[in-house]
Amino acid sequence: MPMIIKTTKSLCPVCGKVLPADIIEEDGAIWIVRNCPEHGTQKYLYWSDAEMFKQFEEFEGIGGGVENPQRFADESECPYACGLCNNHKSSTLLGNIDLTNRCNLDCEFCFANARACGYIYEPSFEEIIDMLKMLRNERPVPCPAIQFSGGEPTLRDDLVEIVQAAHDLEFSQIQLATNGIKLAASKDLVCGLRDAGLSTVYLHFDGTTKETNRLINISKRVVANCREFGVGIMLVPTIINGVNDHDVGNIIKYAADNVDTIRGVNFQPVAFTGAMSADQIAQKRVTIPDLLQRIEEQTDGILKKKYFYPVPCVLPLTHLAEAYTGEPQVAFTVHQHCGAATYGFVTEKGMKPINELVDVDAFFAAVDEMSERLSKGGTINKYKTLIEGVRDINRSVKNKNELNTSLWKILKDTLIKQDFESLAEFHWNALFVGTMHFMDNFNYDVQRVQRCCIHYATPDGRIIPFCTYNSGPVFREQVWKKYSKPMDHQEEIANLD
Ligand code: SF4
Numbered sequence: 001m002p003m004i005i006k007t008t009k010s011l012c013p014v015c016g017k018v019l020p021a022d023i024i025e026e027d028g029a030i031w032i033v034r035n036c037p038e039h040g041t042q043k044y045l046y047w048s049d050a051e052m053f054k055q056f057e058e059f060e061g062i063g064g065g066v067e068n069p070q071r072f073a074d075e076s077e078c079p080y081a082c083g084l085c086n087n088h089k090s091s092t093l094l095g096n097i098d099l100t101n102r103c104n105l106d107c108e109f110c111f112a113n114a115r116a117c118g119y120i121y122e123p124s125f126e127e128i129i130d131m132l133k134m135l136r137n138e139r140p141v142p143c144p145a146i147q148f149s150g151g152e153p154t155l156r157d158d159l160v161e162i163v164q165a166a167h168d169l170e171f172s173q174i175q176l177a178t179n180g181i182k183l184a185a186s187k188d189l190v191c192g193l194r195d196a197g198l199s200t201v202y203l204h205f206d207g208t209t210k211e212t213n214r215l216i217n218i219s220k221r222v223v224a225n226c227r228e229f230g231v232g233i234m235l236v237p238t239i240i241n242g243v244n245d246h247d248v249g250n251i252i253k254y255a256a257d258n259v260d261t262i263r264g265v266n267f268q269p270v271a272f273t274g275a276m277s278a279d280q281i282a283q284k285r286v287t288i289p290d291l292l293q294r295i296e297e298q299t300d301g302i303l304k305k306k307y308f309y310p311v312p313c314v315l316p317l318t319h320l321a322e323a324y325t326g327e328p329q330v331a332f333t334v335h336q337h338c339g340a341a342t343y344g345f346v347t348e349k350g351m352k353p354i355n356e357l358v359d360v361d362a363f364f365a366a367v368d369e370m371s372e373r374l375s376k377g378g379t380i381n382k383y384k385t386l387i388e389g390v391r392d393i394n395r396s397v398k399n400k401n402e403l404n405t406s407l408w409k410i411l412k413d414t415l416i417k418q419d420f421e422s423l424a425e426f427h428w429n430a431l432f433v434g435t436m437h438f439m440d441n442f443n444y445d446v447q448r449v450q451r452c453c454i455h456y457a458t459p460d461g462r463i464i465p466f467c468t469y470n471s472g473p474v475f476r477e478q479v480w481k482k483y484s485k486p487m488d489h490q491e492e493i494a495n496l497d
């Protein structure tokens, strides 16, 4: 019997109308159901594992939005009222800027590149600076991280200057989303980007073989070039059921084999754009629990499904930092069903999941306890409270021998000495394995997008959540068209060998 778990709002996938929606449990899975007066009842898979859905629900942490919203709107206007409005519940953790829609590839599924659009979208250097400043002006917490995307952002001749400008504006993380073709071909570009302040390359990487990843040879050259210049890489595979879902274990293994350069893998289950039949969607859909199941099976049970936690699980660390500093801090208040992550330690004996080294629940409980004591104790007892807190955290460590030289030292340095640089060291020992499932109009949940922390800055002075920019209202199309220029030439398609 179907059972309503909660209610939300969704969109009609045919006409885009905002509709009341039920999130229901049926046959062990979670579905989102709504009824459009014109296009009838629409029911689509939301999560394939009802039990895990409920466990993740426990981590809900709703943020307070920003102090300086860009507009005031009625809640009923959501998700059609962006830039960031008074109803949005999270600040920007990661800002995105599309630098161009030009691309040196011709992927069939891409409706966004200049070739498919028939026009060029490419903001000027000055417009990009204005967008970066707008993100840094967010209050109370300025946006800390920026990702440059496209199209293919490396096609811009002024990319190094743009990265330098982001660095000068004190973004602490500067990321580049790329197919890697230009980085594979030019060590000078990798070196220049590193010198300008690039932190991490977000490399499209859909698999480990020619069948799953036609760019595999290029990807390997990018890894070699980034290794030479000490630039970190995050692999970004889009996972499609029946296409590359059998390769997720190999992708993690490839990342672990190159852990000196590859910081992690951020899997993105496919989100569908355009019209599709329910059968086509059912055939290709991968939800977060499906992906985690594949990871468990294909890593021989090393990274178990139950080891993954939803993004807001790290909120206790925000509360601790706020209690310690007395200032608002970056808060991961993204919706609990948007993403999940874990860490694996790569050792000589193979990968060790962090959950086998630390009792993660006890760790966060100890952090919670520490922030509560800090908030009550004022500033005088701060240091004493931290020492006691770290002792409590020590109880959550299961295997102290393995942790003595790595994670444990980093925790102590971070929490007691407030040496946040040591967190960077963490990445050299550990591999991040995470996933974010961007929404499409079939599984759209307005509550999720209202808590989105990944936002685009646009030249019309708006900050727009990822899942209204690329799906739902698809503000990207409006912005790109408004700022479009005629196409003066066809971009050359790169040779992939
Ligand atoms: S998605 Fe956020 S910014 Fe956009 S209309 Fe809804 S609450 Fe406002």
Ligand code: SF4
Pocket (backbone or CB within 6 Å): 334, 335, 338, 436, 437, 438, 439, 448, 449, 450, 451, 452, 453, 454, 465, 466, 467
């Ligand atoms: S981009 Fe989409 S999936 Fe990711 S946090 Fe925002 S709303 Fe959630």
